[in-house]
Amino acid sequence: QQPVQSPQAVILREGEDAVINCSSSKALYSVHWYRQKHGEAPVFLMILLKGGEQKGHDKISASFNEKKQQSSLYLTASQLSYSGTYFCGTERESNFGNEKLTFGTGTRLTIIP
Amino acid sequence: DAGVIQSPRHEVTEMGQEVTLRCKPISGHNSLFWYRQTMMRGLELLIYFNNNVPIDDSGMPEDRFSAKMPNASFSTLKIQPSEPRDSAVYFCASSLTPGGWSYNEQFFGPGTRLTVL
Numbered sequence: 001q002q003p004v005q006s007p008q009a010v011i012l013r014e015g016e017d018a019v020i021n022c023s024s025s026k027a028l029y030s031v032h033w034y035r036q037k038h039g040e041a042p043v044f045l046m047i048l049l050k051g052g053e054q055k056g057h058d059k060i061s062a063s064f065n066e067k068k069q070q071s072s073l074y075l076t077a078s079q080l081s082y083s084g085t086y087f088c089g090t091e092r093e094s095n096f097g098n099e100k101l102t103f104g105t106g107t108r109l110t111i112i113p
Numbered sequence: 114d115a116g117v118i119q120s121p122r123h124e125v126t127e128m129g130q131e132v133t134l135r136c137k138p139i140s141g142h143n144s145l146f147w148y149r150q151t152m153m154r155g156l157e158l159l160i161y162f163n164n165n166v167p168i169d170d171s172g173m174p175e176d177r178f179s180a181k182m183p184n185a186s187f188s189t190l191k192i193q194p195s196e197p198r199d200s201a202v203y204f205c206a207s208s209l210t211p212g213g214w215s216y217n218e219q220f221f222g223p224g225t226r227l228t229v230l
């Protein structure tokens with residue numbers, strides 16, 4: 001089952017902040033974030049593993065809340081280059097080993113000057 | 114490194130024809146993934162291989178789809194017979210996956226845009 005991403009789309013002015021959420025109906029082992037620009041392949045941003053860690057590089061960071069079964073991606077002081085569609089992928093836990101990686105439908109982020 | 118290489122980049126075929134998509138992963142990577150992307154269904158994992166062995170093919174839509182990885186540097190995804198609903202962008206990705214992990218950072222190829230008329 002796909003994780004649910006919100007919002008589906010957001011438009012920001014350069015310099016504004018954004019938060020993208022990714023929720024699951026089952027316990028998660030890992031969350032993966034990718035960004036895809038129009039007509040291009042997805043590009044890896046980060047992986048968060050079970051343990052509630054927070055990761056980040058430059059002005060993009062993410063958190064993973066095990067109890068809430070969700071992850072959030074934070075984009076601070078957005079730049080034009082941040083525009084694209086952001087996907088979260090989740091690896092859900094199960095009694096028979098983790099389920100396969102499943103991606104959400106994406107959040108389209110548009111940054112305007 | 115050249116990155117993940119996919120061919121062809123575009124494929125237009127007629128319903129009922131066989132289609133073969135090809136992928137060369139990054140040298141040294143031990144995991145390979147095939148994805149399908151459509152507007153309606155988003156990015157779907159079809160199958161993934163670890164050390165050339167198929168680990169999870171639960172995402173393969175039906176028997177018309179098959180994937181092989183005869184060696185560490187080559188994989189194919191075949192659709193026979195193709196149908197219009199198979200039209201999509203197909204991505205291949207590879208990663209270096211430590212033992213005990215299922216997934217690590219994946220490097221995607223440029224994709225093959227398939228159109229079935």
